[in-house]
Amino acid sequence: AQKVTQAQTEISVVEKEDVTLDCVYETRDTTYYLFWYKQPPSGELVFLIRRNSFDEQNEISGRYSWNFQKSTSSFNFTITASQVVDSAVYFCALLGGYAGGTSYGKLTFGQGTILTVHP
């Protein structure tokens, strides 16, 4: 079984603060992929990043950075110098199912973290 836990339901910060969104996952698969998606108020989910389980290198893209730690089954997302436009719901997701093959292609989402950035 696959599970993604985003323990932070809501986070509120003031503009220019750094904020980290936590994601912990569970899977029995040795090969899997992790994703982060952003859902702004308009509702349409926007892809942010995809990482495979063999690549633990941290990634930085502008103000966004991701910390993948296989030892703790975590894939945390940090926004540096947050802006009001970062306000959205952020979802972490896990793609697995290769070991048993029965969940091939099933992308399991966490419950999401609502981020509000105040001016």
Added chain:
Amino acid sequence: GAGVSQSPSNKVTEKGKDVELRCDPISGHTALYWYRQRLGQGLEFLIYFQGNSAPDKSGLPSDRFSAERTGESVSTLTIQRTQQEDSAVYLCASSRRGGVNTGELFFGEGSRLTVL
């Protein structure tokens, strides 16, 4: 089209009626997914199509739910004898490839279903 298109964007129906939700994926995308998002909740996986076949239907909540895909293109999600707990936003997503090669999923704006 340019993106994933879903229709209707909003549907209000009475309990017990059947509804059909449609998804037009991005042209050429072989993988298609349906998710359900209840108010304030995460995304709940319903079904995944690779081409026209559905290797994973494990998320369909009950036998009132069914989905099909034709021509490796349009997909229809049908809910029979709707119940109030079916009220949610139904999201469709497509991906250029599926399975192990699944990369970015492109989501539509969703169909908001309200069952009175």
